[in-house]
Amino acid sequence: MxxxxxxxxxATALSGAMxxxxxxxxxxxxxxxxxxxxxxxxxxxxxxxxxxxxxxxxxxxxxxxxxxxxxxxxxxxxxxxxxxxxxxxxxxxxxxxxxxxxxxxxxxxxxxxxxxxxxxxxxxxxxxxxxxxxxxxxxxxxxxxxxxxxxxxxxxxxxxxxxxxxxxxxxxxxxxxxxxxxxxxxxxxxxxxxxxxxxxxxxxxxxxxxxxxxxxxxxxxxxxxxxxxxxxxxxxxxxxxxxxxxxxxxxxxxxxxxxxxxxxxxxxxxxxxxxxxxxxxxxxxxxxxxxxxxxxxxxxxxxxxxxxxxxxxxxxxxxxxxxxxxxxxxxxxxxxxxxxxxxxxxxxxxxxxxxxxxxxxxxxxxxxxxxxxxxxxxxxxxxxxxxxxxxxxxxxxxxxxxxxxxxxxxSDEPFPATNIAQTVATRIGRGGQPGHPRPADVYHFAVEFDRPSVLTKLPYGVFPEVVVSASRGEISRLFAEPVPNGNVWRGNFDLKLAPGELADLRMYLALDGEPLTETWLYQFQS
Known part of the structure; x- marks a missing residue:
């Protein structure tokens, strides 16, 4: 790089001056x-x-x-x-x-x-x-x-x-x-x-x-x-x-x-x-x-x-x-x-x-x-x-x-998908249950998706499924939530990972088995 x-x-030269x-x-x-x-x-x-x-x-x-x-x-x-x-x-x-x-x-x-x-x-x-x-x-x-x-x-x-x-x-x-x-x-x-x-x-x-x-x-x-x-x-x-x-x-x-x-x-x-x-x-x-x-x-x-x-x-x-x-x-x-x-x-x-x-x-x-x-x-x-x-x-x-x-x-990709939501933010912090001691080897992931034409069609009170997999570690506390004051939905999960380990993560939101969002991939090292 x-x-x-x-x-x-x-350079391979052309013969003669031009x-x-x-x-x-x-x-x-x-x-x-x-x-x-x-x-x-x-x-x-x-x-x-x-x-x-x-x-x-x-x-x-x-x-x-x-x-x-x-x-x-x-x-x-x-x-x-x-x-x-x-x-x-x-x-x-x-x-x-x-x-x-x-x-x-x-x-x-x-x-x-x-x-x-x-x-x-x-x-x-x-x-x-x-x-x-x-x-x-x-x-x-x-x-x-x-x-x-x-x-x-x-x-x-x-x-x-x-x-x-x-x-x-x-x-x-x-x-x-x-x-x-x-x-x-x-x-x-x-x-x-x-x-x-x-x-x-x-x-x-x-x-x-x-x-x-x-x-x-x-x-x-x-x-x-x-x-x-x-x-x-x-x-x-x-x-x-x-x-x-x-x-x-x-x-x-x-x-x-x-x-x-x-x-x-x-x-x-x-x-x-x-x-x-x-x-x-x-x-x-x-x-x-x-x-x-x-x-x-x-x-x-x-x-x-x-x-x-x-x-x-x-x-x-x-x-x-x-x-x-x-x-x-x-x-x-x-x-x-x-x-x-x-x-x-x-x-x-x-x-x-x-x-x-x-x-x-x-x-x-x-x-x-x-x-x-x-x-x-x-x-x-x-x-x-x-x-x-x-x-x-x-x-x-x-x-x-x-x-x-x-x-x-x-400014953006020329052929965006119209039937699924895009990832707009990735946030990472300490995991564990709020109000309780936070374990050192647990991390919280909050991934936000935005596409009003898709996510705003969810019936009131219906929450998407958070579909997550990890190459290493243990996944827990999966839940989706709407972000106030916007059309954004957030997928949340915790990952328990030993110090120094590397995990490939994969996540998307779904409803009735059909994806609502693009697939979010991430490589995380504890």
Whole structure:
């Protein structure tokens, strides 16, 4: 997993230089481009030895530390697709580039595609406002960039930048949601995360090919193709990204990818999502900071192939943990931020506005498991959560994977169940009978569910059944109760668990044997 601050700041070459003058005019050199040709190239690269990406002028790049990097501001008058005089492009989503720096040292090549031909954009210092003494002025013309971002639709002469999607660092990318905030990230591939004795591998998007349709409407997708390369894997990706002017829809990405294995790997994570969870309304972290909750996501939601809806609250564990949820052709999964109450965070960085990210497989995924990676953290600057799909079959050299899926960067999952209630809170405290001595090895769980159209139909005086199971320990004191002043029902139970033991818990509310809620899963250590 990657340090969040590094990500925020932080190739197999085509023969011949391709230079696209940002000031406009015909490119002196361009060549045919297609996604299909990129797939062929990735397949051919997988048959050859890995060549690490170029790290231009390391003695210069090392001087561009956090402070000096912050001095490099992309000039709005040089942004392509801004419709501004001299940029040589129609209005669209203005394109800006991230420069190299101490925390983003690898060259990433950028190409703009027009009518099936690709032309390269080269680094020049005049693309940025920078002090005369900034070391970035010493970078060579073939330095490339660290990544790129797209700004909101250019509409007025006084265009003001507000980016909504960014690609930077390894194969990481992210987008804002309906509330205009960045939060969690996605990436192209995950290799050997949390495998004992093996370092995690971070393949890179080495080249990007960016295409916008001249004069198109704001809801026309931006097409971005990317070449992936790493020690164990190569790949070609095509993103069709839709923003539009209706901000309530967030950002939707339709992604096709062909992935080829150079080497066998122990854990292949397809469609990986990456987030941060320090603590919520439960957990030990509540005493480490003054804020009530600190997280970009609060749970993993799954819509199983069987139709079951599952909610797994996130943990900040004492040691790295990987949970696997076996499935066949799931309808979707995602890391969500369900708690949208500012008073539950009290933080000006607006954790209540962070996007949820939902995966919708368009091509069936087959047999495998959604896996949840949870890594201990003592601060909010680290991405310590991962969710991804792992195929059931062994991942061996020569394997290839054909993926087609959508990512929804929105406030909630795009296809919520309408016939069952959602989990809205998980609360944990001391167990035992009130008014009596509380035993040290008994814990009380109170899980709240909300969906007025379902739970308010219960006849007066009728209480749901609390259906609970645990892999370890003893369950007692099961009861359901309505929460005053709302449409929320709470399922309660006690768990007796020996010190240091780990239990996997499963619970839902039912009436006459039929589920009223999604299935709540939790991993608890005493």
């Amino acid at each position: 990657m340090n969040r601050r590094t990500f925020l700041y932080g 230079i696209l003058p940002i000031s406009g005019g015909a490119a002196p050199d361009s060549r045919p481009f297609s996604y299909e040709a990129l797939v062929d190239r990735a397949r051919e690269m997988s048959q050859r030895s890995y060549v690490p990406p170029l790290r231009p002028a390391p003695e210069v790049v090392d001087q561009i530390d956090y402070a000096r990097h912050g001095e490099l501001v992309f000039r709005t008058d040089r942004a392509m697709f801004s419709g501004q005089p001299g940029t040589g492009a129609e209005k669209g989503y203005p394109l800006e580039f991230f420069p190299l720096g101490k925390y983003a040292t690898k060259r990433v090549r950028m190409f703009v595609v027009d009518n099936g031909r690709a032309s390269e954009v080269l680094y020049t210092p005049d693309l940025f406002d920078m002090p005369a003494d900034n070391p970035a002025r010493q970078l060579p013309s073939n330095a490339g960039f660290a990544g790129f971002r797209l700004q909101e639709w250019y509409a007025e002469a006084d265009w003001n930048r507000q980016d909504w999607v960014a690609f930077q660092g390894a194969s990481y990318f992210r987008a804002i949601g309906a509330d205009g905030q960045y939060g969690l990230s996605a990436r192209g591939i995950l290799i050997d995360a949390a495998v004992a004795g093996l370092p995690e591998e971070f393949p890179d998007f080495r080249e990007f090919y960016i295409e916008q349709q001249p004069g198109a409407a704001p809801d026309t997708p931006v097409t971005i193709c990317a070449l992936l390369d790493g020690l164990s894997v190569t790949g070609a990706y095509r993103f069709r990204i839709t923003r539009g002017l209706d901000r309530s829809k967030g950002v939707i990405m339709e992604i096709e990818a062909r992935v080829f294995l150079r080497k066998s790997v122990s854990r292949l994570g397809l469609i990986p999502l990456t987030s941060m969870f320090w603590y919520g309304e439960y957990g030990k972290g509540r005493m480490q900071d003054w804020r009530p909750e600190v997280h970009d996501s609060d749970g993993l939601a799954m819509w199983a192939g069987s139709g079951e809806r599952i909610w797994r609250p996130l943990n900040n564990p004492d040691q790295t943990s990987v949970s696997a949820f076996g499935d066949e052709n799931p309808h979707g999964f995602g890391l969500l931020q369900r708690d949208r109450n500012f008073d539950h965070y009290l933080d000006g960085v607006f954790y209540d506005r962070r996007p949820s990210l939902w995966v919708e497989p368009i091509k069936p995924l087959g047999r495998g498991s959604v896996q949840l990676l949870e890594i201990p953290t003592d601060d909010e600057i680290h991405d310590n959560i991962g969710a991804f799909w792992v195929p059931e079959a062994p991942v061996e050299k020569g394997n290839s994977y054909d993926l087609h899926y959508r990512l929804y960067w929105q």
